[in-house]
Amino acid sequence: xxxxxxxxxxxxxxxxxxxxxxxxxxxxxxxxxxxxxxxxxxxxxxxxxxxxxxxxxxxxxxxxxxxxxxxxxxxxxxxxxxxxxxxxxxxxxxxxxxxxxxxxxxxxxxxxxxxxxxxxxxxxxxxxxxxxxxxxxxxxxxxxxxxxxxxxxxxxxxxxxxxxxxxxxxxxxxxxxxxxxxxxxxxxxxxxxxxxxxxxxxxxxxxxxxxxxxxxxxxxxxxxxxxxxxxxxxxxxxxxxxxxxxxxxxxxxxxxxxxxxxxxxxxxxxxxxxxxxxxxxxxxxxxxxxxxxxxxxxxxxxxxxxxxxxxxxxxxxxxxxxxxxxxxxxxxxxxxxxxxxxxxxxxxxxxxxxxxxxx
Amino acid sequence: xxxxxxxxxxxxxxxxxxxxxxxxxxxxxxxxxxxxxxxxxxxxxxxxxxxxxxxxxxxxxxxxxxxxxxxxxxxxxxxxxxxxxxxxxxxxxxxxxxxxxxxxxxxxxxxxxxxxxxxxxxxxxxxxxxxxxxxxxxxxxxxxxxxxxxxxxxxxxxxxxxxxxxxxxxxxxxxxxxxxxxxxxxxxxxxxxxxxxxxxxxxxxxxxxxxxxxxxxxxxxxxxxxxxx
Numbered sequence: 001x002x003x004x005x006x007x008x009x010x011x012x013x014x015x016x017x018x019x020x021x022x023x024x025x026x027x028x029x030x031x032x033x034x035x036x037x038x039x040x041x042x043x044x045x046x047x048x049x050x051x052x053x054x055x056x057x058x059x060x061x062x063x064x065x066x067x068x069x070x071x072x073x074x075x076x077x078x079x080x081x082x083x084x085x086x087x088x089x090x091x092x093x094x095x096x097x098x099x100x101x102x103x104x105x106x107x108x109x110x111x112x113x114x115x116x117x118x119x120x121x122x123x124x125x126x127x128x129x130x131x132x133x134x135x136x137x138x139x140x141x142x143x144x145x146x147x148x149x150x151x152x153x154x155x156x157x158x159x160x161x162x163x164x165x166x167x168x169x170x171x172x173x174x175x176x177x178x179x180x181x182x183x184x185x186x187x188x189x190x191x192x193x194x195x196x197x198x199x200x201x202x203x204x205x206x207x208x209x210x211x212x213x214x215x216x217x218x219x220x221x222x223x224x225x226x227x228x229x230x231x232x233x234x235x236x237x238x239x240x241x242x243x244x245x246x247x248x249x250x251x252x253x254x255x256x257x258x259x260x261x262x263x264x265x266x267x268x269x270x271x272x273x274x275x276x277x278x279x280x281x282x283x284x285x286x287x288x289x290x291x292x293x294x295x296x297x298x299x300x301x302x303x304x305x306x307x308x309x310x311x312x313x314x315x316x317x318x319x320x321x322x323x324x325x326x327x328x329x330x331x332x333x334x335x336x337x338x339x340x341x342x343x344x345x346x347x348x349x350x351x352x353x354x355x356x357x358x359x
Numbered sequence: 360x361x362x363x364x365x366x367x368x369x370x371x372x373x374x375x376x377x378x379x380x381x382x383x384x385x386x387x388x389x390x391x392x393x394x395x396x397x398x399x400x401x402x403x404x405x406x407x408x409x410x411x412x413x414x415x416x417x418x419x420x421x422x423x424x425x426x427x428x429x430x431x432x433x434x435x436x437x438x439x440x441x442x443x444x445x446x447x448x449x450x451x452x453x454x455x456x457x458x459x460x461x462x463x464x465x466x467x468x469x470x471x472x473x474x475x476x477x478x479x480x481x482x483x484x485x486x487x488x489x490x491x492x493x494x495x496x497x498x499x500x501x502x503x504x505x506x507x508x509x510x511x512x513x514x515x516x517x518x519x520x521x522x523x524x525x526x527x528x529x530x531x532x533x534x535x536x537x538x539x540x541x542x543x544x545x546x547x548x549x550x551x552x553x554x555x556x557x558x559x560x561x562x563x564x565x566x567x568x569x570x571x572x573x574x575x576x577x578x579x580x581x582x583x584x585x586x587x588x
Contacts, residue, residue: 047479073482086480090498099494100484149484 001058003153003185007043008052016040016209019053022153022185028200028217029189030232035206037189038083041155044187045080046073057152057185079146081156085138087130093117093141094126100149116144120178135163136171143178154179154186160195172198193234197221205229223262227357230272236327237278241271241356249356254314254325259291261351270357275309277353278328281346282338288346292354295344299324308335312347363530367558369450370535373522374515377454381511384455385462386504390492392463393470411460418457419524426452426525449526450533454515461510469503470496502574509570516563536562 006019016036020027031037042048044055046062049070055063057078062071088096097116101109117123120140130138139159146154159175160168176199179186188199196203196217203217205228213220213229224230227238239253249258251271258271281287288295299318300311311324318324328347338345388407392400410418426443427433436443443449473496481491497504519537526533528542536559543552 045479045483047482073479074485074487076483077485078483080480080483082476082480084474084476086474086476088477088480088495099481099486102490103485145480145484 001152001184002056003044003058003187004054004056005040005044006053007040007050007055009039009043009048009050011036011039011209014209016050018206018209018211020204020211020214022187022202024183024185025201026179026186026188026199027202027204028196029187029204029206030193030196031191031206032232033191036209037191037206038157040206041080041157041187041189044153045078045155046071046076047080060152077149077152079149079151079154081139081142081146081154081159083158084162085130085142087138087142087145089130092127092129093122093133096130096141097144097148099145112148116148119147119181120144120174134167136167136174139163139171140174143175147178147182152184154182154184156186156188156199158190159188159199160190160192175199193232205232207232223355224272224357227270227272230355230357234274235272236275238270238272238357239325241268243268247351256294256314258349258354259351260354260356262354262356264356266358268356269359271354272357273326273349273354275327275329277350278326279348279350280328280330280334280338281348282334287348290348292351293346293348296326296347297343298345303332307331310335314347317343365531366534366536366539366555367562369447369531369533370516370537371562373447373450373454373535374512374518376451377458377515377518378508378512380451380455381458381462381515382508385459385507385511386466386497388459388463389466389470390496393467407463408460410457411464415453415457415518415520415522416524419453419521422452422456422521422525444525445527445529445533447526447532450518450522450535453521453525454518457518457521458511458514461514462507465507465510466500466504469500469507472503473499505574509567509574512570513563513567516566 001024003022005021007016009016013034016039018036018040029037029040039048043050050063050065052065053063054061054065057076061067061069062076063069088099091099094113094117097113098109101112104112117126120143122137122140122144125133125137130141133141139162156175160172163171172195179188179199188196190196190199200217203213203215203220204211205213205220207228212232213225220229221233224233224235230238239251241249241251243264244250244257246264247259247261249260249268249271251258260271281293287293294314296312296314297317298310299313302309307329310328310330312326312328313322314325326347392403423444424430425432426436426449428437428442433442433444443452477495477499478491481495486494517537518535519541522533522535523538528534528538536555540552540555540559543555
């Protein structure tokens with residue numbers, strides 16, 4: 001099973017131009033709002049016609065601007081979960097799920113609805129109206145309705161954004177099992193980095209209508225190809241950098257030499273490291289002079305329930321008006337173990353964790 | 360006093376038939392227009408709303424020009440061996456044309472309130488345009504469309520000027536209650552005018568009461584229906 005997408009579409013802000021293929025593994029499409037994520041899904045579902053391009057689903061040509069093929073939405077067999085779920089408010093849960101099954105024999109229809117109700121844990125809610133359901137239940141009904149037509153591809157548009165935070169992890173869990181049970185290509189659009197990582201196997205990063213990164217999610221996160229992608233995938237620390245020799249770089253903003261394990265193949269403009277990958281030495285056991293280890297001073301800290309973000313100045317005590325050079329994130333348990341130690345503390349920038357970005 | 364009650368039946372038959380026509384044509388026009396946009400369609404709106412703004416006598420006169428013996432449609436009808444002016448169908452046409460704008464405007468307002476994403480959802484679920492319209496858009500727009508139907512009926516039931524111009528005043532054929540009253544007053548038959556006025560008030564009240572009562576029962580029985588959240 002495969003979904004090949006090549007879309008060009010003029011939009012008000014900037015042209016959308018994407019080309020990618022999705023297989024059986026869920027593909028997460030990550031990008032800031034307005035990057036063209038939803039537009040991409042709508043083009044695939046046939047709700048919007050691209051200016052140019054081709055969309056092929058399992059050898060079925062859904063759209064081809066050259067051959068003037070544009071299969072209408074109703075014949076595409078693509079399940080789309082709308083951001084606001086778009087449930088039919090005048091129909092019950094069962095009627096919503098059965099809506100796409102009008103050409104199925106009535107005796108078979110009941111069975112298909114039943115299967116979706118069971119699969120998505122909606123038993124008992126059959127005769128409720130959408131407004132009588134919680135946000136999580138509404139989402140499951142929308143999902144059941146989309147799956148009932150046994151689509152060849154499943155497209156989810158910001159599936160969790162309409163939910164309260166406390167519901168999200170639970171609904172996300174359900175969504176993961178639905179995605180893994182789904183037999184076809186699936187695309188999940190989100191602007192949330194963590195959702196993208198958990199729901200997708202492959203990842204596509206979209207910025208301003210263009211693909212900025214595409215590949216297995218681990219690769220995209222570990223070695224982001226551009227500064228934009230690094231930022232979008234949540235990286236907070238960057239420094240201008242230049243190559244000294246193979247495996248060694250000089251950083252401008254961090255003012256130090258770093259050993260890196262990423263092979264240097266292209267010209268390097270920046271180095272980056274993720275906030276949670278900055279390691280603190282808990283005791284002064286003589287490792288303070290090790291490679292990639294530097295003295296640092298705390299400038300500011302900001303707490304969340306379980307973690308703390310530390311804003312650091314490297315090499316020397318901060319002077320008034322100076323900006324922090326690094327942002328580190330540690331669990332509070334770890335922080336407890338070194339927070340009372342006198343400055344300077346020591347951080348280690350693991351050569352495996354530092355990644356390089358081209359111009 | 361003549362005991363001829365035919366104006367009652369003519370009025371009811373005319374306004375009910377006209378409302379039925381307006382209902383279908385008005386919704387169809389609203390649905391058609393709702394899917395289009397552009398400056399040219401403002402002109403279409405203008406034409407559709409014209410019967411609401413023009414004096415009914417002008418509407419009747421324009422219809423007479425179109426449907427009369429020398430009018431473009433009148434000639435076609437004549438070739439088919441029939442005429443329409445000064446006959447009962449003319450009362451229906453006059454009432455339908457003047458009540459059409461009310462149906463059109465309210466139906467459009469009601470349809471534009473339906474979340475277009477719901478129609479998109481129906482499409483991705485394999486529904487044809489017709490199915491997504493009559494199973495999704497129409498039920499959700501029902502309260503507004505019902506209001507438009509009531510307004511159209513009220514307008515058709517009270518129609519006078521266009522009817523007189525296009526259909527004339529032929530007792531037993533085109534003489535509706537408003538015409539009876541007008542000519543009674545003209546010929547100073549006050550008791551006859553009062554009698555028919557009271558009948559008109561009675562019928563109007565009864566129908567409006569029935570419609571609103573029915574609407575109320577409907578909406579409380581289906582208070583659960585309607586846009587969520």
